[in-house]
Each structure stands twice: as structure tokens, then as C-alpha cells.
Amino acid sequence: MSLTPAFLDELRARTSLTALVGKTVKLTRAGRESKGCCPFHNEKTPSFYVNDDKGFYHCFGCSAHGDAIRWLTDHQGLPFIDAVKELAAAAGMEMPAQDRQSAERAERAKSLHDVMQAAADFFTQQLGGSEGAAARALLDGRGVSGATQRTFGFGYAPDSRTRLRAALKDFGDAMLVEAGLLIQVEGKEPYDRFRGRLMIPIRDPRGRVIAFGGRIIGEGEPKYLNSPDTPLFDKGRTLYNLDRAAAAARKAERLFVVEGYMDAVALAQHGIGEAVAPLGTALTEAQLERLWRVVDVPYVCLDGDAAGQKAAIRAAQRALPLLAPGRSLAFVTLPEGQDPDDLMRAQGPGAFEPLVRSAQPLVDRLWQHELAAEPLTTPEQRAGFKRRLGDLVQSITDPSVRAEYQAEFRHRFDEQFARNRQPFQQRTPFYPMAQRRPGQKWTPPPPPVTEDAKRVGAAGGIDRVLAKAVLAGLVRHPAEIARHMEVLGGLRLAEGALGRLFEAVVDVALEDRRGDPLDSGRLVTILARSGFDTVAHDLLRADTMPYSFTRAGADEKQARDDLDEAIAILVARPEVDAALAEATSAMKARFTAEAFERQVALVNEQRALDERLANLVQANEDARALGLEDD
Template identity: 70%
Template structure:
């Protein structure tokens, strides 16, 4: 099946977006648009708008943005192809014809879904019958109510090699083996996979049973037995309880990833419906992406024992290459030897809620782990810590976040092993350069700074950043790596970036006046003075009377935006071109994600700009 851009455009054109969204969201007419309280985050004042003419929705509060297909994938949680099929059916459009192999695969999957649904029904009936007395006793001891057991579809598989096979005989042994319900070894007769276990259905995002987890009743190994991978079940791409947690996560504004089924069930019973769990494997990139579709900073709450904390650290390392501005992880640390199930049963909901409020950011978890990895009493050990931190930051793909992590790790390292400050001694602007010292840059070219494009940077923002660095020279060290990469930029801005970096390399204990003095000796006095004029640039960090702490924070944010903008713009152009060529799900998803990133960058930059009355104070 090939979904061409023309077909997708026709599908969007035939789908009134307000009608689609209005099925689950109460919309109010607002001129040519509709508005509502955003379904993607909690708010009291409507900031979510739907525009039928342009075919998109947008939230000015959380930046949620998309078309009809994105609504189905993000809000309904459907896979891309399922979303297209459902919209096409409603619009009266015929899907492009499948090839024979794809049609056979779809028909086989339909039969597997039906077999799994009937198996789940069999297990539930046996839990509630005479055979399930011992399993019901296990649930009672763990505090799981009948209502919770029904909500999660819990069941029981008798300790028999053939009862399920007999009950589902109409499907045939071959399909039941393919579904993972039977085991067949060589040419021997197949037998039931799950025997003498409490049965926990695993469902896809549409709520269809695709696999099972079985917990042993009494003694026995393994304690938990999962279905094998099947045409329906890819455990590395599946999260337990995702179907129930999606809506709850959007309402709560958070999602909690825990280790096991029973943790999820216990948390849901305690009122935390936004909990999910991986399926007996370390958290995968695909599972992390699933979490990030729901919230920007998922909470990982693994067991408090050594194994649980190691699993949390593995997840941190796996997530690091994929974090982006605003997208990260946070970690909830449980008391040693406890899991979420233990905590809510013994200490109640409030105790767990209190731990969630103390979640540890990803950067803190990584820093603490590396500092605790070995004693730091020798120069070699300190150098090893510095190298490990640099390697961790280097794995981050997104340039602006990588720059921030590099600077943050460097700042923490310097603070941990702080040396007494050096006394500042001015250097001559000419004459031989001392070894390792500062070399005055060549005078800038005559071309005016205003309007010069340097290395794809936004010139206005680049000038503002330069002015901020001159105002707050201590911040240069935080961003030395990214600023150093701008030294090769063409034009006057590139020359001035080079000069500022070289000044800081010569002496880290500079103040703004000393920076201006040294720049003046190198021919940058006019340019630097122009940048610092009170009315030149509308940012707090370029003004002499701004609050110092806020100005430094705003400057750091401006540098992150400055570096990220050209990268995102280039990637967005490439994704748009790819979507025009093949109309693939991957290109569509990439384009939407990059569009959202671009809007977020623009919003972040707008938040840094002073209002007109603030600019005119002088």
C-alpha cells in the first residue's frame, strides 16, 4: 500500500476538523475558528483553537499542533495507518489497494486478534469460577479489589497442558502457536504455554489483547512468564497499560513508568491511572518515544533495590541521545527494598505523591552516578570523571542541548574542584604573544555588523548574544564549546565572536569594563559600544540596569535558541522535502515534530524580548 501525498491531502480536505475534534472536546465558535480548553494539558482559560479553513489545531499554551491525522495519532493514540484507515472510512474514501502479501497479513492479524480476545475471556471466566479460588486469594492478599481485577481483565490459567487448546480448538493449532498461546516442540503435540498462573492481558493502544503476562501461583519459576513475540506483539515497542494511561497522562500532565504489571495495577487502584511499565526488558528507545508522545518529561520510578536503580541508570543512558529542548526524563527514587506496589499498600497515596514531587532531573541522575563511580582523590581519577562527563554529553544529538549539558557538567566539575581565582593583569595589545596567552585578533573588516549573516545565524539574535556576553563575561566559559565553533563564521559577527572567546581564554576573571578595554585595543571599540547602546536590542541581558541573575538566565536561553534555530530550520526543510516525495509516516511525523520545535524556539525567543514600555524606560 502506498499513501501518496495527494491521497493524504484529499483525506484532510474531506475531514472537517471541528467535527472530528468536537466528538470528544466541547468547542465554542470564535469568529472563523473554534476554541476550547486544551485536551493535551490542564488549563482553565481556553487557548486551544481549531481552524477548519487551514485544517489544523493549535494550543497557545502547550504548543500542541497538528491536522486530522495527528489528532488521531496523538489524542486517540492510534498507529498512523490505523488513523488513516479510520478517517478514510468516515470520509468515504477508499484506501489504496493492498498487495497480496499485505492483504494476507492483515487477514491473519484479524484472526489472531480474535483468538487473543477469546483466550482473555477464557482466563477471566476461570478466575471467577471454582478453579480460580487460589488465584483470587492471591489478589486479595495483595489488596487488589474485584473492580480493579475487572478493569485490567485479570484471569487464571489452570495447571493443565490442554484446557486452553481444547477451548480454542476452532482456531486450529497453527494459529494458536503463532499467537503464542501454545508451545510446539519439533513434531510433538502442542500444549498450553500458560499453566497455573494469574493471567494479565497486555493490550495495544486500541485496547485489543495482543499478549499475556502470567504470574506463577505459589512457588515456581519463572515468577513471571510473558508471551513470545508474535505478529501482534513486539515487547520492545509495547508498554503495559498504555491504552488506559494515555488519557489519564494528558489529564494529569505526567506519565509514570514503573517496573512491573502489579506496580501499575496497584498504582491505578490508588488513583494513579497514568502508570505504564515495560515488559520484562530494559526501557527501549521505542518505549521512550511512546512516553514522550504523552508528556515532555516522563517520570521513571523503578524499584529501590540495586537492580532497579541500575535499570533506571540504563534508561537514562539510553534516553540521552534523544533528548531535546524541553524533552527529558526525571527519576523518582523509592526507599531501598521497596517497589511502588509496596509503598502505596503500606504508606498510601500521599506518600507516593510526595516522592513524585521530588523527582530528580536527568542531569542530576547522570552527574550523581558518575561522581559516585570511583574515589576522586587523584588527578587521574578527576581526569577520568571529566572524560566520562564529556562522553555522556557528546552522545546528545541535539546541538543546543548538547552544548548546555557540556557547559553544565563543566560548571559542576569546576565547582567541585574549584581553584583560587587568579589576579587579573592586563596584557599588552601588541608585541610577542606569551606561550598559551591571548593573541589579539585582526581588526574587523569595514562592513557594518548590522544585517550580516554569520554561519546561518539570526543576525539580530547573534548581536544580542554578543552584547550579553560583553555585559556578562563570566558566562563565556559556560558556552566555550559552542562559541568556539562560531569563530569560523564569516563576516564581522564571526570576527567579534572570535575576539570575545580569545579574550576569555586569556583570562577567566574579567568584568565587562576589562572586556571592552581589551576589545578596544583590537579595533572593536565602535562595534562593541554600538551593541551596548541602551536602545539597540530589546533583551534584558543587553541592558546595564537589568537584574543580573535574570539577565544571565535569559542570556543562556538566548544562546541555546541561537544555536538550535539553524539546525531545526535545515532539518525541517529536509523533512518537508521528504514528505513531498514519498508521503511516508516517518516523514510526516518528522515534519510535525520539527514544526513544533521551530514554534517552540520562536516562542522561547519571544519570551526573552522586552515589552515596549520596558525598552523605553531609558
């Protein structure tokens, strides 16, 4: 089948978007458009508009946007081709002819859907019979109400090798094997896959049964048995309860990922319908993409035991390469040894919501996991910690998100170890710079650089304007010098007066061993003795610089945070520039797709750093405009 752009354009032209959306959303006329409350998020004042002339809908509250096809895929949960078929039928258009193989696959899939529904009906009937008493007792013992049992379609597979096969004999053994309902062993008769189990239907986003999960009744292994992969069912791409949870999630503006079927069922029974579960495996990339099609930041809410938390960190690590601006994960930590089903039965939804409100962002979960991985008392252990953080950052594909994680981890690392380290005189073995002879001037050691990096350094390397602003910030906030000693010590600062003054500032902070805090006045006095009186006073008067940390009267915490960010940018930019120079040189020597992608990624990193610097300037201007700075 070939869906040409001309066919799709004609389909959109023949479809009244207002009539289509109006089937489920109450719309009123607003000039040439129609408006209503957005179905994708909760709102009381309408901000959702439908424009028939232009053929699209748009929400000014949550930015949901699309055409008729997108409406059926996003709102109704239909696959793309099914959405096109439904619109074509309504518009009286013939679908393009299928080739023979496509037609056969479509017909076989339709027949398999019929098989799976027939099996679901059989299992449901058995649950209500005398043989289903033990399964009903299991559900009753777990507090699953009759209404919930009917909603989720629970059933029972009799403890027999032939009952289902006999009940569905009209479909033929071959189709039952293909649907995963029978097991075929060469040379033997096929037999029922599910026997003596509580049966849980697994549905696709349209609500059609595509597989089953069977829970054993009593003792035995495996506790849960899922259907094998079939033409209808791909375990790694399917999420249990997505057909019901998607609409609830868009309304609640949140979506939970829980560990198992019964967790999703328990939450739904207590009014939290926006929960899905993977099918006995760790979250896959395909499942993560499905989650992000519903909400930007799903909540991962796995069991509170060690296995559940290990699965949570695997999900965090697997999500990293797929992150994009605004798209992430959050983590709900349950009490140790409890899952959502236990929590709901013991305490109800009132105990769940506080846990959701204290959910961890992805960056916090990753940081805490690596921080607790091993002791961090020696330089080697801290270097290993830093390397692990770097490996996580490098796995992020999106350059802007990668740059933000790099800056965030660097900031946290500096905060963590600046706070925990001993005073300078007790750290001599860890600081070669502190082993100087009396009166010897400290010079920051040059970082190892390639020839390309040297050329970049000769062309400028360090941003002199930003370096001057950072130096002004350090003079105005001298307590910050010690916190950033190691980071700044690795920089090759500009030559001339600026570089000499920086070295002097660091020298003063390193040699000052008095108990009193080092304030700006005392720092300037000490610098004046070394001939830096004029330039130091000029830096303190640098109110023309567009940063909070260079200005008198700025909010102290904001100034410190902005100074941290400026130093992170100052450090990162030469590294990115040098790497870009090397990538460009490699491109000139030999063009490859990998080299080109590397060059593009580094250019994007440069832009991201420029944007971060611009944000510092804008935040300062906004604060001044709003009068947030002291006079």
C-alpha cells in the same frame, strides 16, 4: 497498499473535522471556527480551536496541532493505517487495493486478535472458578479490588498442559502456536505455554489483547512469564497499560514509567491512571519514542533498590541520543527497597506526590551518577570524570541540546572543584603555572592545535569583542578569576593590549595571597602600578557593553551566572571553529556523507553558541527594560 497524497487530501476534504472532534470534545462556534477546552491538557478557559475550512485543529495553550488523521492517532491512539481506514469508511471512500501478501497479513492479524481475545475470556472465566481460588487470594492479598481486577482483565491459567488448547481448539494448533499461546516442540504435541499462573492481558494502544504476562502463584521461576514476540506483539515496542494511560496522561499532563504490571495497577487503583510499564526489559528507544508521543518529559519511577536505580541510569543513557529541545526525562526516586505498589499499599497516594514534586531532571541524574562513580581527589580522577561527562555529551545527536549539556557540565565541573579545592599556595603541585620563579610573568600555555586550527586562530579564533567583555567582567567581579583560572588558562587570547591586560589580571589573582577578598578597587590599583591604569578604568566604565556582568548595579548572582556562560561560550567557540575548519578541509579533499554530516553538525553548534550569546544580550536588555537593575 499505496496511500497517495491525492487520496489522503480527498479523505481530509470529505471529513468534517468539527463533527469528528465534537464526538468527544464540547465545541462552540467562534466566528468561522469552533472552540473548546483542549483535550490534551487541563484548562478552564478554552484555547482549543477547530477550523473546518483549513482542516486542522490547534491549541494555543499546549500547541497540539493536526488534521483528522492526526486527531485519531494522537487522541484516540489509533495506528496511522487504522485511522485512515476509519475515516475512509465514514466518508464512503474505498481504500486502495492491497496486494495479496498485505491482504493475507491483515486477515491473519485479524484472526490472531480473535484468538487472543478468546484466550483472555477463557482466563477470566477460570479466575472466577474453583481452580482460581489461589489466584484470587493472591490479588486480595495485594489489595487489588474486584473493580480493578475487572478493569485490567485479570485471569487464571489452570495448571494443565492442555486446558487452553482444548478450549480454543476451533482456531487450530497452528494459530495458537503463532499467537504464542502454545509451545510446539518438534516431534511432540503442542502444549499450553501458561500453566498455574495469574494472567495479565497486555493490550495495544487500541485496547486489543496482543499478549499476556503470567505471574507464578507461590514459589518458582520465572516469577513472570511473558508471551513471546508474535505478529501482534513486539516486547521492545510495547508498553503495558498505554491504552488506558495515554488519555489520562494528556489530561494530567504527566506520564509515569514504572517497573512492572502491578506497579501500574496499584497506581491506577489509587487514582493515578497515567502509568505504563516496560515488559521485563530496560526501556528501549522505541518505547521512549512512544512515551514522548504522549508527553514531553515522562517520569521514570523505578524501584528504590539497587537494580531499579541501575535500570534508571540505563534509561537515562539510552535517552541521550534521542533528546530534542523540550524533550527529556525526569526521575522519581522511591524509598530504598520499595516499589510504587509497596508505597501505595503502605501509605497511599499522599506519599507519592511529594516524591513527584522533587523529581530529578535528566541532567541531575547523569551528573550525580558520574560524580559518585569513583573518588575525585586527584587530577587523574577528575580528568576521568570530565572524560565520562564528555562521552555522555557526545552521544547527544541534537546539536543545540548537546551544546547546552556541554555548557551545563562545564559549569558544574568548575563549580564543584572551585568550591572544593584548597587555596592556591597549597595546590602548587597541581598548577605548573604556580611554580614560577619570583617575578616571572605567567603566560597561559597554548592548547595543541592542528594546522587548520592555526589558520582559524590567525583569522581571529577568540572573539575579541566577547573577550573584552569577559575581561571587563573579571575586573568588575575579581572573585570569579580564581574560579575560572584553569578554563581561561587554556585559551590563546588576542594579542596586543587586551592579551597583556588579561595576563596581568590573572597574574594579580595568582600572586595575591592576602586573606582579604580581592575587590575591583584593589585590583585596579594593582594594575595601575603595571601601567594599565587607563584601560582598567575604561573597562569598569564599559556600560555600553550589552552584558549584565559588565554593568554597575546589575544583580550580583545574575552577573556571575552570565559571566560563567560567557566564558563557556568564549572557550567553546574556537574549538568548534577549529573542528569546522578541519571538517571543511576534509570535505574539500574527499566528499563523504559522514564528513558532510559532521560539517552540518558543527555549523549547527556555531549557531547554537551564537544563540546563547544573543540570549545573554537579550536577558540584559530585558532586565534593564523592566527596571530590575539597581540605579
